Amino acid sequence: MPNQPEPGGPVTAPDVCPFCKSTDIATTSKSVDVSTYWRCTACGQVWNASRLQNQRQPWSDRFR
Ligand SMILES: [Zn+2]
Numbered sequence: 001m002p003n004q005p006e007p008g009g010p011v012t013a014p015d016v017c018p019f020c021k022s023t024d025i026a027t028t029s030k031s032v033d034v035s036t037y038w039r040c041t042a043c044g045q046v047w048n049a050s051r052l053q054n055q056r057q058p059w060s061d062r063f064r
Pocket of ligand 1: 017018019021022040041043044045
């Protein structure tokens, strides 16, 4: 993974949903930053980069 998010680092658009790995991701924001909310159209989860960094990938095993 070349684009690991770091606190305070640059934010890139997610390639896949962090919850279900779907690529059907939508956003309502025109610019991408830590407060940009993303919505997975496959599983319905909503998140942003700030939340993901704070949560430290709690989904890694929980959703399998
Ligand atoms: Zn999803």
